Amino acid sequence: MTSIRQQTPVSDGKASKDSSTEKPSNYKRLSDDDLFRHSSQYRFWSFTPEQLEQKRIQVNAQAVQSIEEDLRNFVADNKTDLNEEEIKTIEMKAVPVTAEEELKLINLYAKKVQMIAQRLNLPTEIVATSITFFRRFYLENSVHKFEPKAIVLTTIFLACKSDNYFIGIDSFCEKTRGSKEQILKYEFPLLESLKFSLFNHHPYRPLHGFFLDIQAVLHGKVDLSYMGHIYDRCKKRITEALLTDAVYFYSPPQITLSALMIEDEALTTRYLELKFHGNNPDSSADEQKTISQDISISLEKLMTLIRDCKKIIEQSTNTSVEEAKSIAARLYFCQNPEDLLKKLKKRKHDEQDSPRAEKKTRVE
Amino acid sequence: MSQPEYTKEKKVGEGTYAVVYLGTKQSTGRKIAVKEIKTSEFKDGLDMSAIREVKYLQEIQHENVIELVDIFLAYDNLNLVLEFLPSDLEKVIKDKSILFTPADIKSWMLMTLRGVHHCHRNFILHRDLKPNNLLISPDGQIKVADFGLARTFPSAQEILTSNVVTRWYRAPELLFGAKHYTSAVDIWSTGVIFAELMLRIPYLPGQTDVDQIEVTFRALGTPTDKDWPDVSFFPAYNKLQIYPPPSREELRRRFIAASENALNFMCGMLTMNPQKRWNAVQCLESDYFKEAPAPSDPSTIQIS
Numbered sequence: 001m002t003s004i005r006q007q008t009p010v011s012d013g014k015a016s017k018d019s020s021t022e023k024p025s026n027y028k029r030l031s032d033d034d035l036f037r038h039s040s041q042y043r044f045w046s047f048t049p050e051q052l053e054q055k056r057i058q059v060n061a062q063a064v065q066s067i068e069e070d071l072r073n074f075v076a077d078n079k080t081d082l083n084e085e086e087i088k089t090i091e092m093k094a095v096p097v098t099a100e101e102e103l104k105l106i107n108l109y110a111k112k113v114q115m116i117a118q119r120l121n122l123p124t125e126i127v128a129t130s131i132t133f134f135r136r137f138y139l140e141n142s143v144h145k146f147e148p149k150a151i152v153l154t155t156i157f158l159a160c161k162s163d164n165y166f167i168g169i170d171s172f173c174e175k176t177r178g179s180k181e182q183i184l185k186y187e188f189p190l191l192e193s194l195k196f197s198l199f200n201h202h203p204y205r206p207l208h209g210f211f212l213d214i215q216a217v218l219h220g221k222v223d224l225s226y227m228g229h230i231y232d233r234c235k236k237r238i239t240e241a242l243l244t245d246a247v248y249f250y251s252p253p254q255i256t257l258s259a260l261m262i263e264d265e266a267l268t269t270r271y272l273e274l275k276f277h278g279n280n281p282d283s284s285a286d287e288q289k290t291i292s293q294d295i296s297i298s299l300e301k302l303m304t305l306i307r308d309c310k311k312i313i314e315q316s317t318n319t320s321v322e323e324a325k326s327i328a329a330r331l332y333f334c335q336n337p338e339d340l341l342k343k344l345k346k347r348k349h350d351e352q353d354s355p356r357a358e359k360k361t362r363v364e
Numbered sequence: 365m366s367q368p369e370y371t372k373e374k375k376v377g378e379g380t381y382a383v384v385y386l387g388t389k390q391s392t393g394r395k396i397a398v399k400e401i402k403t404s405e406f407k408d409g410l411d412m413s414a415i416r417e418v419k420y421l422q423e424i425q426h427e428n429v430i431e432l433v434d435i436f437l438a439y440d441n442l443n444l445v446l447e448f449l450p451s452d453l454e455k456v457i458k459d460k461s462i463l464f465t466p467a468d469i470k471s472w473m474l475m476t477l478r479g480v481h482h483c484h485r486n487f488i489l490h491r492d493l494k495p496n497n498l499l500i501s502p503d504g505q506i507k508v509a510d511f512g513l514a515r516t517f518p519s520a521q522e523i524l525t526s527n528v529v530t531r532w533y534r535a536p537e538l539l540f541g542a543k544h545y546t547s548a549v550d551i552w553s554t555g556v557i558f559a560e561l562m563l564r565i566p567y568l569p570g571q572t573d574v575d576q577i578e579v580t581f582r583a584l585g586t587p588t589d590k591d592w593p594d595v596s597f598f599p600a601y602n603k604l605q606i607y608p609p610p611s612r613e614e615l616r617r618r619f620i621a622a623s624e625n626a627l628n629f630m631c632g633m634l635t636m637n638p639q640k641r642w643n644a645v646q647c648l649e650s651d652y653f654k655e656a657p658a659p660s661d662p663s664t665i666q667i668s
Contacts, residue, residue, distance in 0.1 A: 035485060040423055125519075161408075161415050164515050169408045187409045188437055191418075196435045198419035205519070 033296070036251055040197035045136060047248045055139055060099035063142030067096045067334050074337050082341075089344050094333045096144060101327045106138045108319040109148035110243050117156050120175055123165065124235060128202045130159040131242045133194060140193040143331060146186075153178040154186040162198040203238045206253035207231065210260060214271050222267070230267070234259045237313070246312040250305070257302075258309040272299060370434070370445055372398050381411045381512075386448065389433070395448040396433055400441050413512035414442060420488050420511040421446075428479030430499060430509040449507055451667045453495035453557070457564055462666055466621055469561045470652070471659035472498075473629075475506035476554060481644035483508065484547045487517040491528040493553035495560065504662030518544065529553060531576050532568050536587060537638050539577045540598035548638035551647065555633025562619050562626075578605065585609025587636035595637070625652040 036042055047055065071094055075087060082090075097105070113134045117127040134155040138148070153176055160167050173180050211231050215222060237259040241247070246255055260268040276299040297305075333340040372385035376397070385398045401414040421432035421444070434445040453472065456462055476498055483490055492513040499507045513528055526541045528534075528549070535552035537545050559567035568583060570576025577600070581587075586606045587595045595601060610618075615627055622630070629652035632642035642650070653659070 030485070038425065039486075157409070158415075161410065161412055162419055164412075164416075166408075166412060184409045188440075188442075191410070191442075192437060196418050196422050198415065199423040199516075208519075 031296070033251070036201065039201060040195070040199055041201050042251075044195050044197050045139075045248065049245075049249060052139075052245060052248050056099045056103060059138075059140065059142050060097075060102055060144075063144035064096040067144055071334065071337060086341050086344065089340060090337050093330070093340055094337050095330055096334050097327050097330055102138070102143050104319040105143050105148060105324055105327050105331075106135065107243065107317040108321075108324045109152060110135050110317075113152050113155060114239065114243070116152065116176060117159075120156070122156075122160065123163075124204060124239065125202055126159050126163045126165055128204070128239060128242050129163050129200050130156045131239075132200055132202075132247070133159055133162075133190065135243075135247075137190055137193045140195075141189075144334065146189070147331070150182060151186055151190065153183050154190050157183050158187060158190055201252045203241070203252040203256040203259070204235060206256040207234055207238060207259070210253075210256055210271075213275075214267070217271055217274050218267075230260070230263050233263050237262055241313040243317050244312050244315065246309050249312070250309045254305060254309055255313070257306050258313055261306055261310055262314065269303075272302065276302075368438075370396060370398055370436070370443070372400070381413050389445070394433075397446045397448050399444040399446060401444070403441055410442065414444075416514050417444065417511045418442075420483075420514045423486060423488070424482060426479060426482040428475045428506055428508060429482060430507040446509075447501070447507070449499035449501050449509070451500040453498040453500065453506070453561070456500070456667055457495055457560060459668075462668070464561075464665065465657075465660070466626075467657040467660040468665045469558070470657065471504075471662055471665060472506055472561065473554075473558055474648070474653060474659050475662065476508065476557070477644055477647050479506065479508035480550055480554060481648060483514075484550070484644050488514055489517060489547055490514050490550050492530060493550050493557065494530045494533045495557055496530075498557070500667050504665050504667060506662075517547070520544075531570055531573065532556065532566050534576060535638065536580060536636050539573075539580060540595070540600050542598070546638060547643065548641045551633050551641055551644065552638075554647070555630055558630055558633065559619070562622060581605070581607050583610070584634055584636065591640070592637035623652070623655065625650070625655050628652065 071090065075082065075090060110131055113130050114127060117130045122130070134151065137146070137151055137155065153172075156176075157167070157169070157172055160172075167175075169180055169184065172178070173183065211227065215224075215227060234256070238255065241255050241259060246258070250258070257268065257272075369390050371387045371390065373388065374386045375383060376386050377384040381402060383400045383402065385400065387396055387398050388394065389396050399417075401411065403410060403414075418432075418435065421430065422435075425431070430449065431447040432444060433447060436443050436445070456464070476493075480490065480493070488511075490508065490511065490513070492510060493508070497508065497510045499509045501507060515524075518524055523543045524545060526538045526543065526545070529538060533553035533556045535545070535549040538549060556567050568576070568579050570579040581604065585608055586604055588606075589596050612627070615631075616622070619627065619630070629647065629650045632650065633647060635641040
């Protein structure tokens, strides 16, 4: 998948000027896939794995550069006051986090976004939009510049408004125990980082479509209540997939098919085989022909693609709290080296008083 | 921002949530309109209408939908840079010094429907189509504008507000207060606009919401369960006066210049039952567009 920016305006459906009822020979409707390629989701937020990695490295490198400069300036400005141990502590402890570490922290907070949004009883689509907004924000910004904790509530607040599910700021703050000023303060930076692109195609709609189509194609061969179970499980699976990088590499229906594949491989394979190679007694020869004409990809290729996507979805994005805490601590000390020194002094002081009392830094 | 890329030269309008200026894009000299969203007035952060406008315009690039050229933040305000569109269909309809022909109307309908179709195939409902929101570019292209009420196609369980669309252009399902409706509401509005273009006066000008029901059904007949199953289950239905649908002859008399295909086209869009109402593709493929006269070349239509 390459991110081609297609700027050509779409025009079709043009009525021919002669009065014949025949469609012109070059008549062709745009496929859903064509339309998706014009969406902002595809234009701005679809990448190859290499592009995505590059993007993360770049965002991190930029932030690290400015953090390191600040730290150098801090040491230079306080040169006369700092002793060797203090300088060493800064060098050792105030180390900017790497792109990989940033990702770990973001993954953890993306799960938090999901949890809070679900606790607010938001519709599935809005939970999905919240997660999506949050993760995209950190494709443009480093955790060095914007503390993830501070962005969480703003993404949910904006996702609600963007998806037509308005919750007033006062009531939102009451429910989330958030700070009104902080939530509103980040609304603009968030919107800007999202490149003002708010329209999301989530894989739930394709799920509904496949769900109906599987029942049509495998009519009489699938149990309805079983399909209901599969549907619910896929829905959960899709929400989890939104926490992975699959969303940047694959289109929503591809993610849906992968989720279906995880839940019932035999059923999904059978459905796709029938879909591609026909043999459906209910559809006329004409219909079969149109189906194969519309399909621009071979079954083998699609299966490979689904399997690759499935692998990414199944990879865990779990970050341990301990690990997240240590990353967050470094983030904090990079920005506040003076607190690192205070801590050092305090520890030395405490050690003199009672050697065991080592207070834990509270970072969250 | 030392040298602003966009200048605001003249204030041309002020709405509840925005002020519109005419200006120039400095680097190219292109004329543009800047819609400045008044953010400070909203305690809940960015206004929903502004968010909708950004969300949908950012998604759509089509010759017949207004172009969102750029977005920028300045002095705590959100600014939408839009293409400059000097006129709109309402102005043209009202300006009695402008003469337009059936071929011109056909051209406008074609452009409008292409824009509407593009919204619909991107799963977007406009929900406020009216002559005033169909802007006209200097080269005569119709541009669907004002996405402040737009929304994504709802899923089956979602409950919608029926309080959308400017009264005269409101589809019967909305008049009945339907909690679920489809892109068919935009097609109804388009049908009413078509009628208005032919009559050159508003076709269904209800004075109040209640009167709108009266005016609509008097002109087009009260829907019954026969052609719209279960329509009588709407709470507002029992209070209705039952009017018969107009005969073909009556329609011909009302729309003197309309061909049979033009009347079919209009009736397709103004079908009471939203499920039977034509969709954008059916409209675009109708015989009305295939028969003479051919739609005028947009750049030749007089608009001022």
